[in-house]
Amino acid sequence: DVKVTQSSRYLVKRTGEKVFLECVQDMDHENMFWYRQDPGLGLRLIYFSYDVKMKEKGDIPEGYSVSREKKERFSLILESASTNQTSMYLCASSLSGGSTDTQYFGPGTRLTVL
Amino acid sequence: QKEVEQNSGPLSVPEGAIASLNCTYSDRVSQSFFWYRQYSGKSPELIMSIYSNGDKEDGRFTAQLNKASQYVSLLIRDSQPSDSATYLCAVKDGGFKTIFGAGTRLFVKA
Numbered sequence: 001d002v003k004v005t006q007s008s009r010y011l012v013k014r015t016g017e018k019v020f021l022e023c024v025q026d027m028d029h030e031n032m033f034w035y036r037q038d039p040g041l042g043l044r045l046i047y048f049s050y051d052v053k054m055k056e057k058g059d060i061p062e063g064y065s066v067s068r069e070k071k072e073r074f075s076l077i078l079e080s081a082s083t084n085q086t087s088m089y090l091c092a093s094s095l096s097g098g099s100t101d102t103q104y105f106g107p108g109t110r111l112t113v114l
Numbered sequence: 115q116k117e118v119e120q121n122s123g124p125l126s127v128p129e130g131a132i133a134s135l136n137c138t139y140s141d142r143v144s145q146s147f148f149w150y151r152q153y154s155g156k157s158p159e160l161i162m163s164i165y166s167n168g169d170k171e172d173g174r175f176t177a178q179l180n181k182a183s184q185y186v187s188l189l190i191r192d193s194q195p196s197d198s199a200t201y202l203c204a205v206k207d208g209g210f211k212t213i214f215g216a217g218t219r220l221f222v223k224a
Binding site for chain 2: 090108
């Protein structure tokens with residue numbers, strides 16, 4: 001079974017803090033993704049990575065950065081947290097690109113920025 | 115902007131009935147279509163994928179795809195209270211990105 005883990009289930013941070021969210025997958029998947037999920041808006045892609053040290057912007061990259069130094073680990077960084085970044089953050093991984101590739105999700109991190 | 119549209123619901127059906135969930139997408143070059151189930155407070159889990167026109171059955175679930183109409187549906191037969199969840203439709207072209215709908219909330223009444 002594919003296992004995707006995230007470093008925290010719940011986080012509370014203050015405005016202006018630097019926040020790190022970590023994601024680890026154990027199935028040697030090439031691709032990793034960070035989404036945020038907000039009521040009524042569905043999942044929105046923040047960044048993705050298709051290889052070590054490679055990253056691509058998704059639909060809403062502003063205020064975020066990412067790091068992928070090892071194949072199994074993909075980190076999301078909020079450089080200076082703001083209240084509008086309060087959300088559920090979901091990490092996902094997939095084996096490779098292509099039309100039949102499916103994504104497997106981690107349990108999510110619910111971040112609250114005060 | 116590629117879009118995937120779903121009725122947000124809630125869709126309420128009695129136990130044992132057929133639940134029908136619908137999804138439309140805007141990008142004609144979309145190749146792959148997925149249904150994910152998400153329980154409250156949990157992450158999405160894949161339940162069905164479909165790649166060609168027609169029906170695909172897996173247990174109580176049937177996915178239907180009509181590329182000409184840009185329409186995907188999910189039928190759940192003999193609905194159970196444990197099927198109560200949000201169902202996300204997702205669409206993929208040949209690249210890396212998957213576009214998700216906002217989801218339809220389903221309630222199955224015992």
